[in-house]
Amino acid sequence: MSNLEDLYREVILDHYRSPRNRGELETPPALRVEGFNPLCGDEVVVYLLVDNGVLTDIKMTGHGCSISQSSSSLMSAAVKGKSLEQVRGLITTFKTLMTVHESSIDSSEPPPLQDVRALGELAALQGVVKFPVRIKCATLAWNTLNQGLDELSAID
Amino acid sequence: MTTFDPRLVRADTPLLTRIINGRPITYLDSAASSLPPRPVIDAMSRHYERQHANVHRGVYQTANESTQSYEGAREAIARFIHAPAGGEEIVFTKNATEGFNLLAKSWAASNLRSGDVVLVSEMEHHANIVPWFQLRESIDIEVRFIPVGDDYRLDLGNIDELMKGVRLVSVTAMSNVLGTVTPLKQLARIAHEHDALIAVDAAQLVGHAPSDVVDLDVDFFIFSAHKMLGPTGLGILWTRRDILNTMPPFLGGGGMIADVSTSGYVPAKGPTRFEAGTPPIAEAAGLSAAVTYLEGLGMENVARHDRDLTQDALSRIDDEFGGRVRIVGPVDTDHRGGVISLDVEGVHAHDVAQVLDQFGVCVRPGHHCAKPLMKRFNLTATARASFGPYSLVSDTDVLLEALTDAVKLFG
Ligand SMILES: Cc1ncc(COP(=O)(O)O)c(C=O)c1O
Numbered sequence: 001m002s003n004l005e006d007l008y009r010e011v012i013l014d015h016y017r018s019p020r021n022r023g024e025l026e027t028p029p030a031l032r033v034e035g036f037n038p039l040c041g042d043e044v045v046v047y048l049l050v051d052n053g054v055l056t057d058i059k060m061t062g063h064g065c066s067i068s069q070s071s072s073s074l075m076s077a078a079v080k081g082k083s084l085e086q087v088r089g090l091i092t093t094f095k096t097l098m099t100v101h102e103s104s105i106d107s108s109e110p111p112p113l114q115d116v117r118a119l120g121e122l123a124a125l126q127g128v129v130k131f132p133v134r135i136k137c138a139t140l141a142w143n144t145l146n147q148g149l150d151e152l153s154a155i156d
Numbered sequence: 157m158t159t160f161d162p163r164l165v166r167a168d169t170p171l172l173t174r175i176i177n178g179r180p181i182t183y184l185d186s187a188a189s190s191l192p193p194r195p196v197i198d199a200m201s202r203h204y205e206r207q208h209a210n211v212h213r214g215v216y217q218t219a220n221e222s223t224q225s226y227e228g229a230r231e232a233i234a235r236f237i238h239a240p241a242g243g244e245e246i247v248f249t250k251n252a253t254e255g256f257n258l259l260a261k262s263w264a265a266s267n268l269r270s271g272d273v274v275l276v277s278e279m280e281h282h283a284n285i286v287p288w289f290q291l292r293e294s295i296d297i298e299v300r301f302i303p304v305g306d307d308y309r310l311d312l313g314n315i316d317e318l319m320k321g322v323r324l325v326s327v328t329a330m331s332n333v334l335g336t337v338t339p340l341k342q343l344a345r346i347a348h349e350h351d352a353l354i355a356v357d358a359a360q361l362v363g364h365a366p367s368d369v370v371d372l373d374v375d376f377f378i379f380s381a382h383k384m385l386g387p388t389g390l391g392i393l394w395t396r397r398d399i400l401n402t403m404p405p406f407l408g409g410g411g412m413i414a415d416v417s418t419s420g421y422v423p424a425k426g427p428t429r430f431e432a433g434t435p436p437i438a439e440a441a442g443l444s445a446a447v448t449y450l451e452g453l454g455m456e457n458v459a460r461h462d463r464d465l466t467q468d469a470l471s472r473i474d475d476e477f478g479g480r481v482r483i484v485g486p487v488d489t490d491h492r493g494g495v496i497s498l499d500v501e502g503v504h505a506h507d508v509a510q511v512l513d514q515f516g517v518c519v520r521p522g523h524h525c526a527k528p529l530m531k532r533f534n535l536t537a538t539a540r541a542s543f544g545p546y547s548l549v550s551d552t553d554v555l556l557e558a559l560t561d562a563v564k565l566f567g
Contacts, residue, residue, distance in 0.1 A: 004511065004514050004565075007510065013565075016566075039522070041527075041530075064536075066503075066504060067506075067507075131510070134506075137506070
């Protein structure tokens with residue numbers, strides 16, 4: 001049953017049970033972005049407050065499985081207070097982590113990645129790659145955040 | 157006399173010998189698709205090995221055999237659902253979904269006018285909702301919903317009001333989410349009293365209980381072969397011959413014509429009018445074998461087996477988990493079939509299904525293509541277990557073992 005333990009790490013269950021940065025921000029000044037997974041009905045709403053190129057606050061609502069909800073919570077904790085450039089960097093790193101490397105699915109080796117450590121608690125989500133159908137659960141919040149950043153830079 | 161022993165059905169079903177995650181597979185997803193027994197698989201192989209040829213046009217021996225086998229499947233299905241005029245009333249489609257599209261785009265598009273009402277229910281599969289909304293885009297019909305009560309059954313309290321302006325009642329025989337069985341005879345009587353026709357989504361019924369379109373007194377009966385131990389890629393629409401003969405063609409092309417010239421075409425008579433292009437010939441051979449197999453089991457026996465398994469599972473889930481695992485559907489087996497939707501407190505359906513997979517248990521998480529129903533009960537997803545004629549009480553044992561683990565993990 002080691003596989004399942006790879007997926008449902010304690011950190012993930014903790015963020016699922018007590019999600020961080022849960023709630024709403026006033027819009028405007030905050031930006032509100034919605035993300036859906038039409039196949040399973042998972043939903044996240046991200047509120048972003050940006051000041052001077054820094055993501056000063058982030059709040060999230062929504063519902064879904066433990067993977068989508070814990071990924072949202074972990075993401076919010078990781079990006080809050082970071083510069084937009086750093087946030088974009090984290091999104092890229094996280095999405096690389098979620099990329100399925102055919103050869104590594106069956107091995108216990110994580111995908112070759114220099115900065116997994118930089119991800120901190122987020123690295124707990126790397127077990128998801130072994131469950132390909134769940135990857136979209138983990139990336140939902142990140143894609144929504146990315147969409148929000150695109151909307152912000154379109155406004156500028 | 158028919159004999160029925162689910163252990164023999166299991167022995168006939170090759171897929172059930174698989175080992176998943178180190179455990180024998182526990183297949184509890186027959187509502188999504190049933191597993192074909194050996195005779196069905198063999199019939200399809202035999203078709204390809206011995207007689208495959210295109211239907212209806214050849215004069216050589218195998219082309220004749222192929223045509224006979226394809227037309228024979230129409231007769232087999234007609235017998236199975238007691239179609240009064242036999243195979244002439246059986247249209248083959250791709251699946252139940254295409255059956256509803258045929259009903260909407262052929263019969264309804266040519267019979268309904270702006271302002272007419274199609275009455276469906278809140279517990280329909282999207283297959284019996286979306287085609288009506290699509291029709292609404294071209295003819296301004298109203299799509300009205302029979303509400304579902306807190307007892308998970310159709311609420312017919314206001315039916316006379318609901319019937320105003322209705323030309324077609326289109327309802328499921330059994331909900332693929334709640335397991336609820338609907339009162340088809342009563343609905344047929346109400347529809348006919350109001351000069352409306354009634355169409356039935358029989359997808360969840362035909363593989364699980366006897367079906368008799370004359371006894372039910374319905375006008376359309378639509379289902380899929382793959383939910384009655386048959387192959388994918390083949391669905392069935394039955395309607396009375398007098399209705400069928402007035403329905404305009406749906407898709408155009410070869411096979412559906414009586415004549416074509418440079419100035420136009422004349423559609424064929426009978427069901428082939430709706431079967432443009434090369435049909436699923438091997439699948440039809442598989443369906444005939446599925447019908448023969450189910451007749452051998454006896455549909456009364458299959459229905460009783462479903463009921464026994466469901467009764468046992470419902471009471472054990474309740475005993476074991478109490479409020480932690482809620483059954484989303486009627487608890488009384490007089491009003492339900494063998495589809496059991498579970499809502500596990502604090503655990504999302506996808507996580508439930510993921511933990512169950514570790515035990516080799518196949519259940520389906522999600523909205524089951526019935527989003528209006530999910531919304532009615534404020535749910536986003538349930539984990540659904542469903543039985544087939546090969547299911548055993550031991551499948552429920554494994555389900556309970558795995559559920560215990562899921563509840564513990566998310567504690
Ligand atoms: C009640 C009901 N209606 C219609 C369908 C659609 O069947 P198919 O996908 O074979 O067209 C299903 C299957 O999911 C169903 O359960």
